[in-house]
Amino acid sequence: MDCVDNASNTTTYLHILRDIRELAGWTVSSPKVRSLFDLTAVHWTAVIIDTESGLPWSVDSWFRPNGHLPMVMPLSNWIDKEKAWEPPFERISRRHLITGRALMQFF
Numbered sequence: 001m002d003c004v005d006n007a008s009n010t011t012t013y014l015h016i017l018r019d020i021r022e023l024a025g026w027t028v029s030s031p032k033v034r035s036l037f038d039l040t041a042v043h044w045t046a047v048i049i050d051t052e053s054g055l056p057w058s059v060d061s062w063f064r065p066n067g068h069l070p071m072v073m074p075l076s077n078w079i080d081k082e083k084a085w086e087p088p089f090e091r092i093s094r095r096h097l098i099t100g101r102a103l104m105q106f107f
Helices: 003-019 075-079 089-094 102-106
Strands: 026-034 043-050 056-060 071-074
Touching: 003 026, 003 043, 003 056, 026 056, 026 075, 043 075, 056 075, 071 075
Parallel strands: none
Antiparallel strands: 026 043, 043 056, 056 071
16 A cells, blocks of 8 residues: 555544544544655655644554554654654654553554
8 A cells, every 4th residue: 555545544544533432632634745746755644633732743654564553743743754763753653652542552
């Protein structure tokens, strides 16, 4: 699957979690794209928004095998092409980012 498939599927999973009330504190947003006009770097991600802070987060499942934890980081950092496996985000992406919430337990 490509990143478009992954972003679409992850967004669908996030909507399901929302519908069964397992995504408290988060709003599911539309997938976002970066580098749209650069065919060698264009990339899509699912997005959730922290309802308390309003901060959007990238939930990018493309970099890991299906069923593994996605790379999670603030959307602004994702747009800037920062890598979720490098500091400071590698700690976030290695553990359950949203402690006590079903999002990371689901993935």
